[in-house]
Amino acid sequence: MLRLLGAEVRRITGRRASFYGATAFAVLITVLAVVLADQNDGNQALDNYxxxxxxxxLLGVVVMGALAGSYDTANGTMRYLVLTGVPRWQLAAVRLLGIMVAALPMAALVLLISIVPASSAAGGITGDAVVHAVWAVLATLWTWGLVSTGIGMLMRSNGPAIAASVVLFFGGTLITGLVAExxxxxLANYLLPVVFDQVAMWEGKGGANDYRLALGTAVVALVVWLGAIAALAVTRVQRDEY
Structure with missing residues (x-):
């Protein structure tokens, strides 16, 4: 399994346009936030950056994930992977794990660029603020990396998979508002955009962002969402003809 995972990570990072483009975009936006923002408090600066x-x-990892999920099927190489004798569920599982590993360099760069200047702001930064920033970045990239990879496996086509993943994030936020209204x-409190945001912020009920669910409930709801998407994707790979 580790050999399969290593090979999958190399394939994801080997798609240079998506991997380096996504990473460069995240770095650019973080740098712009550092340069343009005027922050007098280190913890707030770290959160903003x-x-x-x-x-x-998130936008970059959606592209990476959608390609990771759909690339082999779209390009006709999935049949050769199946012929190796590796169980199909493993071929699907390593894609989901692979996008999580491949997102780590992006996360590390965003955090490094955020932490260094924030630490020199007034008051510096606290350990809790650093932990919160690390978790928020990882939760964001991992959640939407898994979602987009699952969608890629379900849709089997690169362009539609990327489009559907982006629309799910932006459109999901709109749909959540409409459901609430x-x-x-x-019901709206249990939809994916809401529980993702609450878990990423790691905030309980009635906090600064006025979430309505207990944090534990939000975590369970997010796990259910991701598990359902992953299960559908694995089932598609198991039953599909290549």
Missing amino acids: SSAGRYAG FVSET
Whole structure:
């Protein structure tokens, strides 16, 4: 399994346009946030810098993940992977794990660029602020990397998989607002964009962002969402004809 994972990570990072382009975009936006923002508090500066980087990175990791999920099927090479005798569920699983590993260099650069200047701001930064920033960046890149990879495996085509993943993030936020307004606010609190945001912020019910779920409930809901997407993707790979 480790050999398969290593090979998958090399394939993801070997798609240079998507990997280096996504990483460069996240770095650029983080640098711009550092240069343009005027912050007098180190912890707030760190939060602002890393938030800019993680949302820019989200767009990049969506492209990386969608390609990781759909590339072999779209290019007709999946049949050769199946012929190696490796179980199909393993071929699917290493894609999901691979995008998590491949996102680490992007996360490290965003955090480094955020932490260094923030530490020199007034008051410096605390250990809790650093831990919060690290978790928020990783949770963002991992969540949407897994979602987009799963969608890529389901859709089997590069362009539509990328488009669907981007639309799911932006459109999902809009749909969540509509559900809260016209259907049920309680239901809206369990939708993917809301539980993702709460888990990334690692904030409980009634905090600064006025989340309505207990943190543990939000974590469970996010795990269920990601598990369902992963299960559908693995099932598609298991049953598909190549």
